[in-house]
Amino acid sequence: MYGAEIDEIDQKAVADHQLREFEARIARGEKIEPGDWMPTEYRRQLVRMISQHAHSEVVGMLPEGAWITRAPSLRRKMILLAKVQDEAGHGQYLYHAAETLGATREEMLEALHSGSAKYSNIFNYPTLNWADVGVIGYLVDFAAILNQTMLARCSYGPYARAMVRICAEENFHKKQGQDLVIRMAQGTPHQKAMVQDSINRWWWPTLMMFGPPDSDSPNSPVLKRWGIKTKTNDELRQTFINEVIPELHALELSVPDPDLHYDPQTENWVTGPINWDEFWRVIQGDGPCNKERLEARVNAHAEGYWVRDALAAYARKQSIDHT
Ligand code: FAQ
Numbered sequence: 001m002y003g004a005e006i007d008e009i010d011q012k013a014v015a016d017h018q019l020r021e022f023e024a025r026i027a028r029g030e031k032i033e034p035g036d037w038m039p040t041e042y043r044r045q046l047v048r049m050i051s052q053h054a055h056s057e058v059v060g061m062l063p064e065g066a067w068i069t070r071a072p073s074l075r076r077k078m079i080l081l082a083k084v085q086d087e088a089g090h091g092q093y094l095y096h097a098a099e100t101l102g103a104t105r106e107e108m109l110e111a112l113h114s115g116s117a118k119y120s121n122i123f124n125y126p127t128l129n130w131a132d133v134g135v136i137g138y139l140v141d142f143a144a145i146l147n148q149t150m151l152a153r154c155s156y157g158p159y160a161r162a163m164v165r166i167c168a169e170e171n172f173h174k175k176q177g178q179d180l181v182i183r184m185a186q187g188t189p190h191q192k193a194m195v196q197d198s199i200n201r202w203w204w205p206t207l208m209m210f211g212p213p214d215s216d217s218p219n220s221p222v223l224k225r226w227g228i229k230t231k232t233n234d235e236l237r238q239t240f241i242n243e244v245i246p247e248l249h250a251l252e253l254s255v256p257d258p259d260l261h262y263d264p265q266t267e268n269w270v271t272g273p274i275n276w277d278e279f280w281r282v283i284q285g286d287g288p289c290n291k292e293r294l295e296a297r298v299n300a301h302a303e304g305y306w307v308r309d310a311l312a313a314y315a316r317k318q319s320i321d322h323t
Contacts, residue, residue, distance in 0.1 A: 026227045031157035034100040042226050045219065046156055047101050049228070051108045054094035055119035059112075059293050061087045063127040064136055072130060079176050080133060086169045093162040100158045113298045115285055122202075122209050124287030131184055131191075131198035137177015139199070139206045139244065145170045146236050147210065155227035178247075185251040199248070200256040207271065208279040210237040216276070238268055245269045 018037050025032065032038055065084045071077035095105055111117035122140055127133065145167055152163035184195040211217055211233035223229040231239075248255065259272030281287065 023226075026155045031160060032155050033157045039226075041222060042228075043101050045223060045226075045228065046159065047098055047103045048219075049223075050094055050098040050101070050159055051103060051111070052118050052120075054091045054098060054108065055112045055117055056123065057087045057094060058091040059119045059123045059297060062293055062296055063123055063125070063289075064133055066127055067130060067133050070130070071133075076180075083137070083173050083176065086173065090162075090166045090169070093166060094159075097156075097158040097162045109301065113294070113301060115294060118283055120209060121279055121282045121287065122205050123293060124282050124289045125201065125205055126289055128201070129194050129198065131181075131194040132202070134177050134180030134184060134195065135198040135202050137173050137175075138181045139177075139202055140209070141170050141173040141177055142244065143206050143209045143240055145174060146240055150229065150231050150236065153230060159228075181253075182251060185253055196253055199253055203255045203257070204274060204278075205282075207237055207241070207274055208276075208282075210234075210240070212276060212279065213274075241269045241271060242267075 019039060022032070022036075022038060022042075032042075061084050064080060068077060068080055068084065071080055095108060098108060099105065108117070112119070127136070148163050148167050148170065152160055152167055154160050154163070181195055184191040186192075211220075214220060214232045214234045217233050220229060220232055224232070245255070245260070255271075257272050259270075261270055262268075263270050282290070
């Protein structure tokens with residue numbers, strides 16, 4: 001055997017050993033930290049997921065942000081302002097978590113602004129009336145919480161820790177949304193009709209938020225193997241449906257699904273088919289508001305250049321002062 005072949009065998013043995021150690025750590029419930037050895041694919045999957053998640057939080061400020069100036073009372077305006085501001089903070093935590101894996105902020109933002117990065121399908125739909133603020137808080141934040149509670153236990157330390165804080169804030173977001181929906185459902189017939197109309201529009205896109213069906217989810221197997229996801233897209237979606245349907249029915253609200261029924265054998269609420277063609281179209285850039293959302297982000301970034309310049313100048317001055 002030649003030296004080069006022996007080197008290759010040695011390298012493979014080392015790599016196999018590292019992978020076994022890495023998987024044993026995950027099996028023991030240890031967190032993987034930024035400086036630790038990790039497979040290239042683990043790093044790639046995390047950067048993909050965390051950066052998309054960060055973009056979702058930031059783009060997610062836009063649909064509700066549009067209603068800040070039109071909130072019906074000072075109290076509601078303050079609540080909404082706080083919520084939208086929280087989403088910006090969530091974006092920051094998440095971009096930082098992705099940076100610990102070697103992704104730079106510039107690369108991530110460039111991917112968002114050029115349209116090559118994904119962000120949650122849900123934020124490509126318009127907010128047409130005030131009830132949408134309640135329904136986003138109630139349904140969309142609840143869907144996000146279920147997903148993120150799982151991610152708070154994921155194997156990558158910085159992502160898991162960011163999720164703990166984010167989930168606490170999302171719980172407040174859900175409660176304010178649920179409170180608004182309850183008030184409107186118990187308000188005038190016009191208010192009730194508004195909130196029902198809003199649920200009709202947001203129901204199916206919210207179910208799509210959990211991702212494609214397990215049979216069509218290419219990333220799930222590797223994410224589950226390495227403890228990033230511990231539940232599948234369909235499992236989380238079903239948990240959401242089972243929890244939300246009785247709550248909506250208690251408010252005499254419905255979802256726009258003639259096939260919805262309760263299956264006593266599985267104890268699940270079963271929905272009709274989800275329009276996955278719509279989902280794929282929306283996440284590939286062809287939803288009702290994709291263009292508008294991206295334009296808003298690109299413009300905000302351009303208009304914020306002076307803040308970045310000022311921060312960079314301050315950082316330069318600090319480093320000169322300390323040399
Ligand atoms: N939207 O193989 P899978 C929030 C893509 S935060 C767009 O199943 P995976 C807070 C997926 O990227 C909401 N694209 O993918 C808030 C993949 O494409 P790729 C965001 C989606 O990663 C509330 C392809 O489809 N939360 O709402 C979506 O295993 C209110 C195949 O799919 C997170 O990002 C989708 N819904 O599972 C803010 C949580 N689903 O990348 C403001 C972290 C799938 O290969 C107001 N992310 N795709 O090109 C996750 O948990 C996962 O990434 C899933 C998707 C579950 C979203």
